[in-house]
Amino acid sequence: MYLLNQSPALLTDLYELTMAQVYWQKDFNDHACFEVFIRKLPDDWGFFVMSGLAELKSYLQNVRFTEDDIHYLRTLDMFDPAFLDYLQNIDFESVEIRALPEGTPFFPNEPILEVKGPILTAQLLETYILNILGFSIIQATAASRLQIAAQGRAVVDFGMRRAQGPVSSIRAARGAVTAGMPATSNVLAAKLLNAKPSGTMAHSFIQAYTKEEDAFESFARTYKSKAVLLVDTYDTVNGIKLAAKVARKLDTEDNIQIRGIRIDSGDLVKMSNFARRHFDENNVEWIKIFVSGNLDEYKIDDIVQQRGQVDGFGVGTSLAVSRYAPSVDIAYKLVRYGDRDVYKKSENKATHPGRKTLHRTFRDNRYEHDDVIKYQPSSDDLLRPFSEPEPLHKIAERLNTMLYHLAPAYKKIRNPETFPVNFHIKLPE
Amino acid sequence: MYLLNQSPALLTDLYELTMAQVYWQKDFNDHACFEVFIRKLPDDWGFFVMSGLAELKSYLQNVRFTEDDIHYLRTLDMFDPAFLDYLQNIDFESVEIRALPEGTPFFPNEPILEVKGPILTAQLLETYILNILGFSIIQATAASRLQIAAQGRAVVDFGMRRAQGPVSSIRAARGAVTAGMPATSNVLAAKLLNAKPSGTMAHSFIQAYTKEEDAFESFARTYKSKAVLLVDTYDTVNGIKLAAKVARKLDTEDNIQIRGIRIDSGDLVKMSNFARRHFDENNVEWIKIFVSGNLDEYKIDDIVQQRGQVDGFGVGTSLAVSRYAPSVDIAYKLVRYGDRDVYKKSENKATHPGRKTLHRTFRDNRYEHDDVIKYQPSSDDLLRPFSEPEPLHKIAERLNTMLYHLAPAYKKIRNPETFPVNFHIKLPE
Known part of the structure; x- marks a missing residue:
C-alpha cells in the first residue's frame, strides 16, 4: 500500500x-x-x-x-x-x-x-x-464551524470513506477532536489520537436479515446500551416504530436500554420530531436520535433553527474533504x-x-x-x-477558551465580520 | 509520521x-x-x-x-x-x-x-x-478534464503541497499519468509510478540572490537544457527580459540552450504573448513558456481560446484536491x-x-x-x-482510446450532455 x-x-x-x-x-x-x-x-x-x-x-x-x-x-x-x-x-x-x-x-x-x-x-x-x-x-477550522452550528449537540466524524486519503482522514479526525467533537468513526484515528471510536450499523446489515425487526433485535442484544439502530432502510416511519418496539421488548425482558436510532435520509427535522414524539409516547424516552446524510454546517444550523429533536449529527463528506x-x-x-x-x-x-x-x-x-x-x-x-x-486535550481546551474570547460576529457561519489585523511592516523602497 | x-x-x-x-x-x-x-x-x-x-x-x-x-x-x-x-x-x-x-x-x-x-x-x-x-x-477524471481543456499542450501536476495528505497526492499524480500528463512535481509519486518528475525553482531561490540575473544564470548553468526560470518575483516584464539575456549569453558562451520560463502570476495571456514575441525577436526562440498560479480547466480553456502563447501548464490545487x-x-x-x-x-x-x-x-x-x-x-x-x-501506460492508452470513442458532447468541460444509460433491473414489488 x-x-x-x-x-x-x-x-x-x-x-x-x-x-x-x-x-x-x-x-x-x-x-x-x-x-x-x-x-x-x-x-x-x-x-x-x-x-x-x-x-x-x-x-x-x-x-x-x-x-x-x-x-x-x-x-x-x-x-x-x-x-x-x-x-x-x-x-x-x-x-x-x-x-x-x-x-x-x-x-x-x-x-x-x-x-x-x-x-x-x-x-x-x-x-x-x-x-x-x-x-x-x-x-480544525471546518470542525469548529460544525461545532458552532450544532450549538452543543454532539457532532461525530463519519468521514473516513470520503477522505481523499488515509492520512487526510486522520487529520480530519484530529481536527474534529481539536474542535471538541466527542468521537470519530475512524478506528485507526481513534487509536492514534486516543479518541473515542463510534459507529453502529450500515443498511447492508438490515438487508442481510429477511426481517428488519430481527436485525434490530440481534444488534441490540449484542451492543445493549451502545446500540444505535439505523431506521431508514425501507420505510423510516415504520423503522422508527420497529426500533421503539424492539427497545421496549429488550427493556422489559432483559433490562437493556438501547442508546438510540440513526436517520440517514429524508426530511431529518420531520422524521426526528416524529421519532421523539413516538419514543416519548411509547415509554422508550431514553432513545437518542442521531441524524446523518450529507450534513454540513448550514444544514445543521437549519435543523437546529427549526428545532429538530436531534441529539447528535454524523458528518462525513463536508468535514472529511472540507467540501466548501x-x-x-x-x-x-x-x-x-x-x-x-x-x-x-x-x-x-x-x-x-x-x-x-x-x-x-x-x-x-x-x-x-x-x-x-x-x-x-x-x-x-x-x-x-x-x-x-x-496533548490534544490541552489543544482542544485552548481552542475552546480562545473561541470564547472571539466575538460572535467573527464566528458566524454565514457572512462573518472581518477581524481587525494591523500590519506595521514597512516595505523597502 | x-x-x-x-x-x-x-x-x-x-x-x-x-x-x-x-x-x-x-x-x-x-x-x-x-x-x-x-x-x-x-x-x-x-x-x-x-x-x-x-x-x-x-x-x-x-x-x-x-x-x-x-x-x-x-x-x-x-x-x-x-x-x-x-x-x-x-x-x-x-x-x-x-x-x-x-x-x-x-x-x-x-x-x-x-x-x-x-x-x-x-x-x-x-x-x-x-x-x-x-x-x-x-x-483520473479531473486530470482528464484538464487534458481536454489544454488541447494537446502539456499539463504537469504541481499539487503535492495542496493535497489533503500524502497518499492523496500520489493518487493525484497517478490520475495525472492515467490522463496522459507527462510529469509530476511530486518526487515520491514519480518514483512509485515510474513517472517523470518535473520542477524548477521557487521565488525564494531568486530572493536568496541579491540580483535576479545572477540567480537565473547560476541555475541555468547547473541545469542547462532542463532549466526553467521563474520570471515573476519582482517585475514580470523585466524578468522575461533578463531570462532572454541570460539564455542568449549561455547559448553564445557555452552553447547551452535553457528549456524555458515559468510565469506564476498576473495576466498569463498577456505576459506569455509578450514573452513569446520577445524571445522570437531576440533570437532565443527555443525558450518554452510555462504558466502556473491557481489554474483549473476553465482558466486553461480561456487561455487556449484567447490564443495565449503557452507551451505548458502547471496545475496545483484544482487537481490535487479536485477543487470543484x-x-x-x-x-x-x-x-x-x-x-x-x-x-x-x-x-x-x-x-x-x-x-x-x-x-x-x-x-x-x-x-x-x-x-x-x-x-x-x-x-x-x-x-x-x-x-x-x-501497467499504467496500458491504462493510459485505454483511457485515451475510449475517450476518443466518446462523442465530444459528453466531454465538454462546461455543460456536457448526459450519456444515455438504460437500466433494465426490475424492482421486486
Whole structure:
C-alpha cells in the first residue's frame, strides 16, 4: 500500500531538490527564515484554527534521505553524487521553529509558523510542511464551524470513506477532536489520537436479515446500551416504530436500554420530531436520535433553527474533504536570508519582508485586534518557540477558551465580520 | 509520521467491526455481493474514469489484523475475544472482484466494482475500498478534464503541497499519468509510478540572490537544457527580459540552450504573448513558456481560446484536491446475500437489487449508449474479473482510446450532455 514503509524525504516537489543543489554548489550557507501564512479566508469563514504541529514534529523526526531515496535520485541524472551524499547527512531537526500553539485562532496573512535554519535545509521542508499544515488547519477550522452550528449537540466524524486519503482522514479526525467533537468513526484515528471510536450499523446489515425487526433485535442484544439502530432502510416511519418496539421488548425482558436510532435520509427535522414524539409516547424516552446524510454546517444550523429533536449529527463528506474549502492558499515564503530582509512583489502575491512578531490585544474579555510588527523578542508574541507537541486535550481546551474570547460576529457561519489585523511592516523602497 | 508502519486493517469505520461481530455470532456465512457505484456526476462533468485498482490490490494484499490491532480492539470492551481471534485469521484475498478495467469511462449509477465473498469479509472492506476508489476516480477524471481543456499542450501536476495528505497526492499524480500528463512535481509519486518528475525553482531561490540575473544564470548553468526560470518575483516584464539575456549569453558562451520560463502570476495571456514575441525577436526562440498560479480547466480553456502563447501548464490545487468536486457520492451496497437479491429504498438513495452486467453499445466509431442488465456471464460485460493491476501506460492508452470513442458532447468541460444509460433491473414489488 502506498506509503507503508516509505521514507518521507521524497514527499516533496522536485524543485526543492534542484534549488538545494545550487545552494550547495554555490555555498549558500547562511541562515534563512521562512514564514508560513494563509492569504485569505474561504467564503463564510471568519477565522482559522492553528493545527498540525504534532504531525510536523513527527515529520521532522522521520525525514531523512535513505539509501533507497538516494538511489532513486541518482537515476534522474540531475544530481552530483557529492550533493546526494550531502543530502543524506542533513539534520532536519536542527531547524528552529516558532509557531502559534495549536488551537489558536488566527487570520489571513498573519505569520503562523517560522522555520529558521540553513537555507538548503529549511527550503527542503517547504512542500510537506505546507501539506501538513494546510489541511490540518482546514480540518480544525471546518470542525469548529460544525461545532458552532450544532450549538452543543454532539457532532461525530463519519468521514473516513470520503477522505481523499488515509492520512487526510486522520487529520480530519484530529481536527474534529481539536474542535471538541466527542468521537470519530475512524478506528485507526481513534487509536492514534486516543479518541473515542463510534459507529453502529450500515443498511447492508438490515438487508442481510429477511426481517428488519430481527436485525434490530440481534444488534441490540449484542451492543445493549451502545446500540444505535439505523431506521431508514425501507420505510423510516415504520423503522422508527420497529426500533421503539424492539427497545421496549429488550427493556422489559432483559433490562437493556438501547442508546438510540440513526436517520440517514429524508426530511431529518420531520422524521426526528416524529421519532421523539413516538419514543416519548411509547415509554422508550431514553432513545437518542442521531441524524446523518450529507450534513454540513448550514444544514445543521437549519435543523437546529427549526428545532429538530436531534441529539447528535454524523458528518462525513463536508468535514472529511472540507467540501466548501478543500484547500487554502497557504504559503511558505523566504522573509530573511543572512542579514537581509527579503520579499516578493508578484501581482496579488506580494509578501511582507523580515521576521515578525504577532500581538493580540485583549480587552473587556474579548480579542480586540491583532498587530503584526517587526520581530522583537517578547513574551507577548503569539509565535512561540516550538519543540514538542502538546496533548490534544490541552489543544482542544485552548481552542475552546480562545473561541470564547472571539466575538460572535467573527464566528458566524454565514457572512462573518472581518477581524481587525494591523500590519506595521514597512516595505523597502 | 501518521501511517508509516501502520497496518491498514484499522483504516475502517467502527461499524464494519460491530456488524461483523454480529454476523460472526449469528453464523451469517453465506456469500454476499456488494456493488460499488457513484450516484451522480459533479456539475459540468460528463463522465467518470475508472481508477484505483492497483491500490485496491495492494490493500487486499496488506490488510490483516495484527496483534497490535487486536490489542487495541480489546481495549474498547465491545468485542468477544473469540471474535477477535477470528478476525486475525480472515483471508481478505479470498474475495472475488469484478471491475471495470482502469481507464474505462463510466457514468452515474453504473456498477463499477463488485466484491463477492463471505458477508463478514466483504463488509469489512467497505470503508477503505470507498476511500481508495472515490478519490482515485475523481483524480483520473479531473486530470482528464484538464487534458481536454489544454488541447494537446502539456499539463504537469504541481499539487503535492495542496493535497489533503500524502497518499492523496500520489493518487493525484497517478490520475495525472492515467490522463496522459507527462510529469509530476511530486518526487515520491514519480518514483512509485515510474513517472517523470518535473520542477524548477521557487521565488525564494531568486530572493536568496541579491540580483535576479545572477540567480537565473547560476541555475541555468547547473541545469542547462532542463532549466526553467521563474520570471515573476519582482517585475514580470523585466524578468522575461533578463531570462532572454541570460539564455542568449549561455547559448553564445557555452552553447547551452535553457528549456524555458515559468510565469506564476498576473495576466498569463498577456505576459506569455509578450514573452513569446520577445524571445522570437531576440533570437532565443527555443525558450518554452510555462504558466502556473491557481489554474483549473476553465482558466486553461480561456487561455487556449484567447490564443495565449503557452507551451505548458502547471496545475496545483484544482487537481490535487479536485477543487470543484472534492468528493463524490460513491456507495458500496449489498445487492445479493445467499440466494436473495436485496436492495434498499431510502429516499433519494434507493439501490437496484441483484448482481449486474454492464454493456456498452459501439456504433459508427462512437459509444452510443450503455445498458445495465441482470448479471449474466458474457464476454461483452464491461465488468471483468480482477486479479492483477495493469501497467499504467496500458491504462493510459485505454483511457485515451475510449475517450476518443466518446462523442465530444459528453466531454465538454462546461455543460456536457448526459450519456444515455438504460437500466433494465426490475424492482421486486
